[in-house]
């Protein structure tokens with residue numbers, strides 16, 4: 001039988017990558033793993049909601065059934081609060097920063113930005129959904145967490161990852177020393193190392209974009225889509241179009257198989273739809289660590305200086321060569337460089 005390495009064992013083994021580590025980040029990552037298992041249990045029951053009661057109703061245990069994204073948010077904030085290593089959480093579900101000012105946490109070292117359950121509208125149709133998280137070290141020294149603590153460039157992340165609740169549940173993360181994937185074994189309730197040292201193929205045959213917005217895309221994006229559709233066997237074109245409509249699922253497929261995901265600016269979302277702090281930055285950190293690339297069409301995502309907690313950005317992410325070609329089209333066909 002091959003050696004099974006659990007997430008907890010792996011985190012401890014790799015703690016030596018950081019000579020001054022005293023275990024806080026290790027404990028924080030384990031806190032996230034615990035919350036992921038709790039959320040996974042509820043996500044897997046989602047199909048039974050008619051039996052267990054619609055959100056807002058009282059279920060057979062006498063509990064109020066919550067919308068899953070609200071439930072997921074509560075579980076991640078509770079796990080991070082209980083763990084004592086996080087001083088604040090920036091969440092897609094909370095308009096303002098959530099300060100964790102318990103005696104232990106208020107001077108904790110880390111801030112977590114999280115999208116607790118991205119794509120939750122897909123739950124009703126059994127499409128894979130995900131949690132995305134990003135971890136920063138606070139720059140202020142104790143007390144109330146300040147704006148400069150969470151509005152840091154993506155390059156300052158100390159760790160980032162996602163959980164995909166799909167045909168199996170996986171946790172994928174990086175601390176800047178490569179990307180590793182863990183698959184949940186429900187029989188033992190542990191995330192087990194299944195995808196060590198993940199690498200994104202330099203190029204691929206899949207492009208992923210919601211072409212329903214085509215008429216409102218920038219010209220550079222329209223021209224890139226046409227490039228993807230041209231017959232050219234030498235470059236394996238035309239590419240296949242795959243769009244799940246769940247960011248983590250589209251991203252995970254491209255990380256494994258190669259490909260590009262694009263959510264550009266559109267009429268409805270002139271700055272793009274996806275959020276910088278808790279969707280684009282963590283996925284950009286992961287894809288770069290796996291040898292891929294992430295851009296807003298003109299600039300490296302990780303270099304963008306955030307100005308607000310829920311700030312949006314256009315996103316071009318996946319195989320490095322494909323993102324580079326898309327950027328070339330954006331440069332060539334977009335009249336005004338990125339402001």
Ligand code: P6P
Pocket residue numbers: 118119120121210245246247248273
């Ligand atoms: P559209 C889900 O709502 C989400 O935030 C991402 O998971 C997904 O990639 C995107 O929006 C889909 O957006 O406009 O194509 O439906």
